[in-house]
Amino acid sequence: MNKGALLDPAWNVAPDAPRHIHLIGICGTGMAALAGMLQQRGFEVTGSDANVYPPMSDFLANAGIEVMEGYRAANLSRHPDLVIVGNVVRAVNPEAMELARRALPYLSMPQALAHFFLADRTPLIITGTHGKTTTSSLLATTLHRTGSSPSFMIGGLVEAFGRNYHLGDGPYFVVEGDEYDSAFFNKVSKFQHYRPHGVILTSVEFDHADIFADLDSIKASFAEFITRIPKQGVLVAHSDDPVAGELAAAARCPVILYGTGSHCHWRLTDLHAQGLISEFSVYHHNHLQGRCRLPMPGLHNSLNGLAVIALMTHLGFSFATVTAGLAAFEGVKRRQQIRGQVRGVTVVDDFAHHPTAVRETLKALRLAWPANRLIAVFEPRTNSSRRAVFQQAYANSFHQADLVCIREIVPLDTVPLAEQFSSRRLAVDLCAQGIEARAFADTDTILSFLDENCQEGDVVVILSNGGFDGIHERLLTLLSQGI
Template identity: 75%
Template sequence: MSGGLLDPALNRAPESPRHIHLIGICGTGMAALAAMLQERGYTVTGSDQNVYPPMSDFLARLGIEVMAGYAAANLAARPDLVIVGNVVRITNPEAVALAELGLPYLSMPQALGHFFLADKRSLVVAGTHGKTTTSSLLATTLHRLGSSPGFLIGGLVEAFGRNACAGAGPYFVVEGDEYDTAFFNKVSKFQHYRPHCAILTSVEFDHADIFPDLAAIRASFAEFIGRIPADGALVACLDDPVVAELASAARCPVIGYGTGAACEWQLTDLRAHGLAIDFAVTRRGTVLGRCILPMPGRHNGLNALAVIALLHHLGFAFDAIVAGLAAFEGVKRRQQVRGVVRGVTVIDDFAHHPTAVRETLHALRLAWPENRLIVVFEPRTNSSRRAVFQEEYARVFGDADQVLVREHVPLDSLPMSEQFSSVRLAADLREQGIAARAFPDTEAILADLDRTCRSGDRVVILSNGGFDGIHERLLAQLGRRA
């Protein structure tokens, strides 16, 4: 067999594998999976094109061998099982060699389901927005409740100092990503996560590189909901009309949460206290008490409410749940203060979808109503680099005082007429009275911030990538000021 055409009959785990090899091991989820497999006693190796910190250091500390670059020679030892990362394409030389050698293979989601979810009650957090934060709140609170959960989450959870753990308890928390699984399995990752219970936060159009329209996304979420067994539960944000419609077809009990009257669990009387909030928790018309959360914004309050609703359903006491939430240490890259130098606060956030940008900035405006909010935005995802959200982005920066937009790295597969324009976004924002400018690169943005930042400013950096190390470079730059 050649040409990268994998035999579907080999898309399985062998009965007693000893050596497991991961192609694309330096991805966040793949590296975490490698660590958990090693913890289970398997011999683990891997390969990746981009072997650099922090994942290279993480794997090195574990003593996991990582081969730099993809090559047929990486499979010379004939591992018992090969796990193929989402980053790998059909033409990858290692994938071609995998086909020629006829070795058993799985995707990362398939491997997680097989090795870690089969004997657990899988709690899957799905939705366009809030997955990482809500998963982290859920796993951390379960930990505080003494449940020793397993988890695999797309961000580094401060309480654990990592993003994954096999766990000794009965529950496993999974961030349920709707992105596709692998080149040989073009279904959403969450279809492999065996949900016993799930949280559904929101459903909007996203991932324009793999979904043609909202209908395709809805279909994938509908299939996922159909996988929840009748004795499980769906905790659904009924404020979202698409979620409400999808939930109406669930075969399991639906526990509604949100702010609307139709919700069993309601968030009311939210109050902001800097980067923290507190709110009243109402269930079926009765106020159970208040929840304090060390995160800003109504959207984070709703994320916490979803966790309260699910854990209450699982039998945990309300007072113990809210005590656990109050002790939440946060998630890296979610409204994370990276430092304060000369009175300038630098905040890192992952927001890239228009709705996430709007909610994040609104939360930070509530936290700091008197301070100047300077927003630095890097359109970096496949969707944000397309024109599909051009007009929506122009409507979501209203809480900013200044907006600095980096030019995107062009997508080779699309004509420029179908790609996002930072220049146009800046012009549209200026028409609304927002001081906005487009910049060709990170260096130009740093130079502008060096000229304009003053004590009291909050600089919010929005990107789903490393953004050329802009956070630490800005802090260092501020520290060099006379």
């Protein structure tokens, strides 16, 4: 039986003055961004992936980066100076096997990001179970508005830049700090490599059930990361979240607490929502600083904005400068993004998939559209959401919705059926609470149901961390055909 590649740890290094860098698994969001940054720095960049299709294939082609479709040993025949291995790659991958045979230098994606881009910058790391992409985008865009010319690498497309990475000339590098593991040979959370100076910690909950056994194992990884913040750095922690507050207490650097409680250094009060815009008062050490306007709905987004205020004022920016930047935020794709409106039906796209994220997203949309029927369409797609571990939690996440459509899961091959999530059971549980809910076998049946049942004024929010079979545009097309 083939046990896979046995990579020599001695070759897990960055060589001096590499010229040709090859990325295995190049079409992942983070890997494609890294490829673009390396190419911008002047390296010859190639890559390979099993699935090469738009939009990443178009992005890489436009950047002039050669991409080989399919994983093959021959893809390393040009003997690159360095190979970067994405975390989608397993030890049995033929290129991983060839990498071991050729004894080429190799790094994981976060190791490479740290080596090539963070060593000479001031890394600002946004981490936590929820809100990483939105908060990173808020921070990077607001720094940009101040003329600070930040660099960033984020898990979503930032509207102000039209991409998920940027290399600026300023001192700051904003990174979304993911707790997922780095590579098959580097089984530590990605953020352990990121040399933090300033950190925002939004929340800590159980997630990623495929790699973490329980909440304690996740807490241990975050705790280790916090110890990496130097004494001259800073941790901005959301103290409304009990685990984040607990972990922050052990930091060896200055800690700034933000939230809604009276003990917070930075406190949010008097939240007012008008459509997709939120306004709130900001207090620092119980002294009113002023009002903040944010073009995003919901308490959770306002708290993300408050975290940016706390970090940036610590870095020396004025409150007025920061709030002006937040007010001009253009958004980030797949975070409460309106995809279109047809026949009076508004279709919203959101990345939410964890039970807490689903709950907070629906609360925010209810604030934005208090009088409209809110239809939630949910695809349980992640390794965690397809497990029964969140079955009951999801039953408590859809209270703001008037109608819930749940797609049946694609079963996990490695998990017993009894331990997998049941869309039908969730529908039954929601109906028992008085919430109309249905489970559907596939995307086509959901679309047929929505086409027949959507009414003028409805807000349909699509909740998935994936493409959901193009349901957004397909729904808009169906609705337009019915005019």
